[in-house]
Amino acid sequence: MKQSKNLLAGKRDTLISFGIVIVAFIVVQIMIMTGNISSSLKGQLVPICAYIVMAVSLNLTVGILGELSLGHAGFMSVGAFAGIVATTSLAETIPAAPLRLAIAMVIGAVCAAIAGVIVGVPVLRLKGDYLAIVTLAFGEIIKNIVGVLYIGRDSSGLHFSLIEQKFELAEGGKMIINGPMGVSGVTKISSFTAGFVLILITLFIILNLVHSRTGRAIMSVRDNKIAAESIGISVTRYKLLAFVISAAFAGMAGTLYAMNFSTVTAAKFDFNTSILILVFVVLGGLGNIWGSIIAAALLTVLPELLRAVNDYRMLIYAILLIVMMIFNNSGVKERLMEKRAARRAAKQVSKEGL
Amino acid sequence: MAMLEVTKLGISFGGLRAVDELSMKIEKGGLVGLIGPNGAGKTTAFNMLTGVYRPTDGGIRLDGQNLVGKKPHEICKMGVARTFQNIRLFPKLTVLDNVKVGLHNQVGYSLIESMLHLGSYRKKEQEMDRRALEILKVFDLDREAGNLAANLPYGKQRKLEIARALATDPKLLLLDEPAAGMNPNETGELMDTIRLVREKYGVTILLIEHDMKLVQGICEYLYVLNFGKLLAEGTPKEVLNDPAVIKAYLGD
16 A cells, blocks of 8 residues: 555655755754854854743643643753763763763663653643643742752762752862752763754654553543543543653753853743743744744744844734734644645545546 | 453442343344433443453353453453543544454564564555555455544544454454444444444444444343343343333333
8 A cells, every 4th residue: 555645644744844954954053053043042053942942841731742741841951950960970980071971861861761751640630731830830830940969079979968068079079960050061072963863762662652652542632531541541641651752852852952062050941931932832833843843943032133133022923922822823733734735635536537 | 252241240339339140142143232211321331241340240251251351452452452442542642553453463563573663564564554454445445545543533533443353253242332423324334334333343242332233233232231231132122122221221
């Protein structure tokens, strides 16, 4: 049998997403080489990459699974600080920065995934608003825990304590996380290329997941839980799975983000950051992966680009938000989507000679 | 031994006894109707059979295996599939994908294969497509495969729900008012489809229905519920001429 249109349709969305990212990367690289990029924008390249990964991963929870999470920055925070501890500890063992960053990201992802399981198991039994409130609380709890976390490293290994520094470091030891002061003196090893690669990996895995048996199960839970159960889908399993995968990618984004700054504090990953990411997802369109990418990039760059018309900056920003909202909720987009679906169906029928 | 054995099944919601001492026996390959006035407890009985509600007392056995206390998705894996009175499709998935979700436990591959599209992904997806289209063809829905389920007309949504249930390869299919909202033509067509499904897939069918033409036309045996209790049982002819049943439907 010919490849079904489902595989093809999935491929098309995948191609659009990858196309946007690759073209954007090449354009930015050319701009950097020809020196056509402002230094402030250049400084935002890595955060943009991190925000894109955050938005795409949150879209898995909010758009694909259909559960509202207001604590996504919490997972980013876990990944950021786990990554910092990992890179600092591995500095001598693995001198190659890209490899160290990659390993730190994996460690960040694993820690964030563990946090995802701990939060997800009790929380995913809740519905709608309750889930949102508990994830919001989770984000705040993580922020406050990391805010009183002391981690130091000396010749005898890592030392941990909460609330106050209860350990003494041996000669030559170094504090990694210093409570409310956060982390300072991080060796910046993130780069735009690393961010680009992370986006590609995220897209590859999440888009593949969506166009698979697992993704369909997750979307069936979103569309109708009772029906999904009635045809043999374990709702708890797939909710948790989507939530944890989403957390893991947020963890990687956190590591990438943290490794771009010499100073990082827990306060950076607060409720406002969670909401910012959610805004990217909602404006890009729930369940629309490439929408998330564009929204994250555009809304991060926009305040910078509009500096020229400084007086009207927030006005234009707000108008753009409103226009995107209207477009997303109006019939225009739906009619476009329907037309596209109808065209595809017609093609399929003519192909199979039905 | 009967395929489905329901013994003295009962459930209370607070002080309300929704179903009381319901006993049924359905043989393999049977096409049985569960009828009764509105609010008699028919859908509640379905919800207990599929694990949505846990019965307060009584037992349910499918081929000798106990179903009480099992989760809905476990009961589905044991071979019970259903449709709903108020249609419950996956509106944002295509018609094809609705059926493919039904095949979830029939054609499997691992999470890693899902994420990387490696290994048997392609082969298994093609097999799913083939099987899903095959089922859709039976319901004359294959032309709609690429459309969103939400955009189907009502009658086709009803059919798609049955197609999705069949994809789980059930031994027992529970249909909750399959003809609700259909005109006489559509009902006639539905009766043919139900017969065809039984022959082609060898499933045992238990259906709730108010349309007496459908009930008389295809059911071999009927159970009548009234106020949660079994009022009568027997062949359609016996039951529908039973004065107690007529009284329950029409009043005094």
